[in-house]
Every structure is written in C-alpha cells, then in structure tokens.
Amino acid sequence: MKNLKIILFIFSIFLANKIQAQNEEDKAQNDENVIYEDVIDRSTLKYNNATQCQIRYYYYPNIEAYYDILKEIYYIKEEGEWTVVEEIPINFRGYSVYNNANVPVDDYEDDSITEMFPIHKKRFGYITKEKVRKKLIGSE
Numbered sequence: 001m002k003n004l005k006i007i008l009f010i011f012s013i014f015l016a017n018k019i020q021a022q023n024e025e026d027k028a029q030n031d032e033n034v035i036y037e038d039v040i041d042r043s044t045l046k047y048n049n050a051t052q053c054q055i056r057y058y059y060y061p062n063i064e065a066y067y068d069i070l071k072e073i074y075y076i077k078e079e080g081e082w083t084v085v086e087e088i089p090i091n092f093r094g095y096s097v098y099n100n101a102n103v104p105v106d107d108y109e110d111d112s113i114t115e116m117f118p119i120h121k122k123r124f125g126y127i128t129k130e131k132v133r134k135k136l137i138g139s140e
Contacts, residue, residue, distance in 0.1 A: 036068075036071040036073055037071070038070045038071060039070065039071060039072045040069055040070050042054065042070060045069060045070070046104070048106040050106075051106050051107050053106055053107060053108065053109045054109045055069075055104045055105065055106055055109075056068065056069055056070055056105070056108075056109045057069065057104075057105040057108065057109075057113050058102040058103065058104055058105065059102060059103050059104075059120050060100070060101070060102045061101070061102075061103065061120075061121070061124045061125055061126055061127050062093075062101060062126055062127055063076070063092060063093045064076075064077055064093075064117070064121065065077070065088065066105070066113050066114070067102070068113070072086070073085065073086055074086070074087065074088055075113060075114055076088065076089075076092065077117075082114045101127035103124050103127075105120065
C-alpha cells in the first residue's frame with residue numbers, strides 16, 4: 001500500500017508539471033497571436049495628395065523600425081524577425097535622440113508595412129546628426 005501511495009504521489013507531480021508546461025506553451029502561443037485593434041480613428045490621419053495615401057506609419061531609418069499610428073505599436077527587427085512591441089526597448093541598437101529621427105511613410109497605408117522595408121531602407125537611408133540638426137532648425 002505504501003508503494004502505491006509513492007507511485008501515485010510521483011505520478012501526480014509528473015502530471016502537475018505536464019499541465020503547467022502545457023499552460024505556459026498555450027500562453028506563449030496566445031501572446032504571439034495578439035490582434036492589435038485600431039486605437040486612433042483613421043479619419044484623423046494626415047493625407048498625401050500626391051500618393052493618395054494616408055500617413056499611417058513613421059519609419060525610423062537608424063533603427064530600422066516602424067511606428068503604426070493607428071494601433072500605437074512599433075515594428076522592430078530582432079534577430080532577423082519582425083516583432084511587434086508597444087515601445088522601443090531601452091538601448092535598442094544604440095537607440096538615442098538621433099536614432100529617434102523618423103520620416104512619415106507616405107506611400108503605404110495597409111497592414112503589412114514590413115513588406116515595404118527594402119524600399120524604405122533604400123529610399124530614406126540613415127539619418128545623421130547633421131540631418132537632424134538641419135531639420136530641427138529648419139535650414140533644409
């Protein structure tokens with residue numbers, strides 16, 4: 001009888017660990033499938049008459065990231081994969097005041113902005129301290 005109790009005890013510990021592992025796996029999978037709803041009203045976005053697009057995104061060339069105005073989230077590239085975050089991690093790619101330089105994306109307004117990355121990387125390029133200073137004092 002004592003052996004049976006020991007076996008049942010070990011089995012219950014094993015079962016509890018298995019259930020906990022499954023719960024953690026389910027939680028991680030749910031975190032990946034988060035659907036971000038529009039937070040901002042689309043009608044408040046600026047509009048570019050030349051491209052016929054609303055300005056929904058800002059591109060940060062120095063850290064190769066996007067900000068979605070509608071959903072108030074960032075798309076950043078970590079280890080070669082695009083990740084959605086609510087704020088740029090501290091010291092992400094040496095993030096600083098100069099890396100905060102951004103440009104409005106006036107040629108795309110759909111949901112898959114990361115597909116445009118090769119085009120935007122080539123079009124906008126790295127923003128130097130000099131470019132930021134010229135932009136701030138308006139001498140450009």
